[in-house]
Amino acid sequence: MEKFTTLQALVVPLDRPNVDTDAIIPKQFLKSIRRSGFGPNLFDEWRYLDHGEPDQDNSGRPLNPDFALNQARYQGARILLGRENFGCGSSREHAVWALEDFGFRVVIAPSFADIFFNNCFKNGVLPIVLDAAKVDALFKAVEATQGYELKIDLVAQTVTTPAGNSWDFEVDAFRKHCLLEGLDDIGLTLQHAEAIRAYEARRRAEAPWLFN
Amino acid sequence: MAGKTLYDKLWDAHVVQTDAGGTSLLYIDRHLVHEVTSPQAFEGLRMAGRKPWRTSSVLAVPDHNVPTTARAAGITDPVSRVQIETLDQNCAEYGITEFKMNDLRQGIVHVIGPEQGATLPGMTVVCGDSHTSTHGAFGALAFGIGTSEVEHVLATQCLIQKKSKNMLVRVDGKLRPGVTAKDIVLAIIGKMGTAGGTGYTLEFAGEAIRSLSMEGRMSICNMAIEAGARAGVIGVDETTVEYVQGRPYAPTGDNWDLAVASWFDLHSDDDAQFDKTLILNAADLVPQVTWGTSPEMVVGVDGRVPDPAAEADKSKANGMQRALDYMDLKPGTAISDIHVDKVFIGSCTNSRIEDLRAAASAIRGGKVAANIKQALVVPGSGLVKQQAEQEGLDKVFVAAGFEWREPGCSMCLAMNADRLEPGERCASTSNRNFEGRQGQGGRTHLVSPAMAAAAAIAGHFVDVREFG
Numbered sequence: 308m309e310k311f312t313t314l315q316a317l318v319v320p321l322d323r324p325n326v327d328t329d330a331i332i333p334k335q336f337l338k339s340i341r342r343s344g345f346g347p348n349l350f351d352e353w354r355y356l357d358h359g360e361p362d363q364d365n366s367g368r369p370l371n372p373d374f375a376l377n378q379a380r381y382q383g384a385r386i387l388l389g390r391e392n393f394g395c396g397s398s399r400e401h402a403v404w405a406l407e408d409f410g411f412r413v414v415i416a417p418s419f420a421d422i423f424f425n426n427c428f429k430n431g432v433l434p435i436v437l438d439a440a441k442v443d444a445l446f447k448a449v450e451a452t453q454g455y456e457l458k459i460d461l462v463a464q465t466v467t468t469p470a471g472n473s474w475d476f477e478v479d480a481f482r483k484h485c486l487l488e489g490l491d492d493i494g495l496t497l498q499h500a501e502a503i504r505a506y507e508a509r510r511r512a513e514a515p516w517l518f519n
Numbered sequence: 520m521a522g523k524t525l526y527d528k529l530w531d532a533h534v535v536q537t538d539a540g541g542t543s544l545l546y547i548d549r550h551l552v553h554e555v556t557s558p559q560a561f562e563g564l565r566m567a568g569r570k571p572w573r574t575s576s577v578l579a580v581p582d583h584n585v586p587t588t589a590r591a592a593g594i595t596d597p598v599s600r601v602q603i604e605t606l607d608q609n610c611a612e613y614g615i616t617e618f619k620m621n622d623l624r625q626g627i628v629h630v631i632g633p634e635q636g637a638t639l640p641g642m643t644v645v646c647g648d649s650h651t652s653t654h655g656a657f658g659a660l661a662f663g664i665g666t667s668e669v670e671h672v673l674a675t676q677c678l679i680q681k682k683s684k685n686m687l688v689r690v691d692g693k694l695r696p697g698v699t700a701k702d703i704v705l706a707i708i709g710k711m712g713t714a715g716g717t718g719y720t721l722e723f724a725g726e727a728i729r730s731l732s733m734e735g736r737m738s739i740c741n742m743a744i745e746a747g748a749r750a751g752v753i754g755v756d757e758t759t760v761e762y763v764q765g766r767p768y769a770p771t772g773d774n775w776d777l778a779v780a781s782w783f784d785l786h787s788d789d790d791a792q793f794d795k796t797l798i799l800n801a802a803d804l805v806p807q808v809t810w811g812t813s814p815e816m817v818v819g820v821d822g823r824v825p826d827p828a829a830e831a832d833k834s835k836a837n838g839m840q841r842a843l844d845y846m847d848l849k850p851g852t853a854i855s856d857i858h859v860d861k862v863f864i865g866s867c868t869n870s871r872i873e874d875l876r877a878a879a880s881a882i883r884g885g886k887v888a889a890n891i892k893q894a895l896v897v898p899g900s901g902l903v904k905q906q907a908e909q910e911g912l913d914k915v916f917v918a919a920g921f922e923w924r925e926p927g928c929s930m931c932l933a934m935n936a937d938r939l940e941p942g943e944r945c946a947s948t949s950n951r952n953f954e955g956r957q958g959q960g961g962r963t964h965l966v967s968p969a970m971a972a973a974a975a976i977a978g979h980f981v982d983v984r985e986f987g
Contacts, residue, residue, distance in 0.1 A: 323838065323841065324834065324835075324838055325713055325714075325813050325838070327951075327953045329932075329951070329953045329954075329955060329956050330953065330954060330955070333955055333959070334932050334933060334934045334956075335934070337555050337583075337934065338555075338584065338596075338598040338599055338601075338602050338934065339598075339602075340558035340559065340562075340601060340602055340605050341559070342559045342562075342666075352954065352955045352959055358959050361598055362598070390834070391714060392713060392714040392717070392747065395713055395714070395747065396649065396744075396951060396953060397648075397649050397932075397951075398556065398647060398648055398649040398651075398663040398664060398665055399555075399556065399665075400556065400559075400647075400665035400666040400667060401666075403665070418714060418717065419717075420714070420717060420747060421717060421718065421747070421749050422649060422663055422664070422665060422749060425664075425665065425668070426665035426667065429665060429667035429668070430667070479540070479542070479681065480540045480542075481538070481540055481542045481679070491567075492671065492679060493567070493569070493670065493671050493674045493675060496544060496671065496674075496675040496677055496679065497674070497675060499535070499536065499544060500675075502535050502536050502544070503535055503544070503546070503572075503675065503676060503677055506535040506546055507546070507573075507676075510546070514641070514777075514778070514781065515774060515777075516639070516770035516774040516775075516777070516778045517548050517639070517641075517642065518573075518575070519575070519768065519770070
């Protein structure tokens with residue numbers, strides 16, 4: 308996993324609540340057995356005016372000019388600004404793979420769905436919860452200001468605006484550690500293999516039917 | 520000290536260790552695997568030179584991509600075929616039990632787990648699928664995980680977790696005739712909102728929940744995720760134990776007696792504390808129909824499409840308007856005036872035998888209406904299909920003009936050939952009415968099996984309590 312420490316990048320707004328993972332990456336692209344290559348189909352039904360299929364050349368497809376990701380002023384954005392309950396619905400990690408493959412390293416929203424939130428951390432993407440009033444202010448600022456960038460500092464846990472306002476955000480200590488170091492958490496868990504075996508032995512004695 | 524909730528008990532029994540920051544290693548008893556969210560996990564395992572920790576905990580089945588017709592001919596879509604062959608290869612390589620596409624026991628992963636007794640009370644159950652919450656109906660802690668976590672469980676038999684909060688959803692009293700588990704859960708989501716359960720494990724309790732069959736309880740827990748909760752649980756009672764007994768993976772002999780004795784403690788203590796409580800009265804509930812593009816956008820069948828102009832919250836009003844535009848509906852339209860093009864009876868929410876019985880009985884000798892382009896019945900598993908055929912339900916469906924298909928996820932998410940075309944409107948027993956969920960541009964209305972069958976016959980939504 309790629310490390311995350313700080314990022315200063317352009318912000319793109321996606322102004323709708325309850326953005327679900329079906330919208331982030333539609334089902335036909337889940338047939339892939341790979342972990343990469345989902346970026347061109349991120350938000351496929353909103354981004355393009357035609358119907359997309361896997362393994363198709365996306366370069367000639369008609370773009371929806373109203374969709375923020377297609378607008379010239381937001382090209383190169385690496386921070387996605389969203390509304391409440393971002394990433395709801397299906398557990399598909401392909402949603403995070405698509406965001407990451409497109410170039411996003413940070414998603415800011417007032418709230419996230421649990422499974423999506425968790426999947427972000429497994430892929431070096433930082434989901435940041437800010438209260439609704441701050442997110443609202445960011446939407447206004449991003450729309451009013453061409454080239455609006457935010458500075459994200461994971462070590463200090465701050466989001467800093469171009470005007471120099473700095474807001475703190477919460478992040479779980481273990482997840483922060485893994486992101487900062489780019490750690491493989493399976494390797495970390497396997498350091499506790501003895502404890503897992505001890506648990507299994509005890510449990511097998513208590514409830515042998517669980518091990519049939 | 521306050522007593523424990525069912526979730527507290529399940530959690531405590533599975534914690535291997537907890538660090539100073541409150542992050543725990545949680546042991547996983549049952550790992551269900553399907554073809555869509557597992558290939559990258561197996562690949563990761565292989566690349567790291569790791570092996571599955573306990574293969575006997577894993578049960579695999581292809582369900583999302585499988586065709587529901589002409590299976591003997593194999594899978595014509597080459598991309599789907601590769602994904603299913605990859606599951607077959609991974610299971611063969613690691614010695615994992617798999618019910619392959621043409622196995623009688625194949626079906627939707629959340630139907631076959633309970634059907635086989637692979638889902639047991641007191642277990643932790645995970646799967647790379649958000650509807651894993653279904654298995655909570657058995658007094659199990661069951662939740663969906665992403666592919667990285669699928670790999671983590673394969674490699675370590677554990678997950679790194681923080682405990683959620685407890686929320687009680689109590690449904691008091693008795694349901695009126697024609698009102699089902701699906702209507703209860705849609706009404707709950709309508710009250711809570713799709714993020715109301717985020718960060719919580721929901722416990723469904725109360726007289727109306729207790730009186731449901733296991734099939735009904737599974738429909739309820741299945742949609743806990745649609746209220747934002749990763750897991751929903753229901754305490755164990757005689758209904759649970761009766762369902763489990765005699766199933767292929769269920770304990771037998773002395774182990775059965777030991778297991779049952781331990782299972783009867785799987786309920787919340789009388790003095791357990793919940794962080795949040797929602798109480799509904801079953802007698803107030805009517806059959807539910809969603810009108811929008813989120814499961815929380817739901818009204819009674821006797822209601823009307825709401826008006827965004829009447830919504831004070833501007834952001835919410837915008838969302839409603841966007842949903843109405845997508846659904847091509849006008850505010851104030853009576854639900855019973857909404858005509859549909861297709862009907863889908865199936866999915867991990869509503870494809871079990873009781874669901875098919877309810878749908879068949881709502882047909883009452885009628886024929887699928889002339890305006891319905893397609894009415895599909897997709898049983899949840901090969902065994903559900905077999906039982907339905909033994910009961911003659913397939914004949915009832917086919918005589919009425921429904922198509923009787925092979926088991927799989929089918930038009931719930933339209934990964935296979937079963938889908939809505941742009942603009943088509945569907946009465947569906949599935950769980951998500953998101954934009955494009957059943958096919959790009961498709962319009963989904965979530966309903967119970969009886970309501971879907973009645974809509975197929977009438978050509979539009981009707982109140983099953985008055986139909987026939």
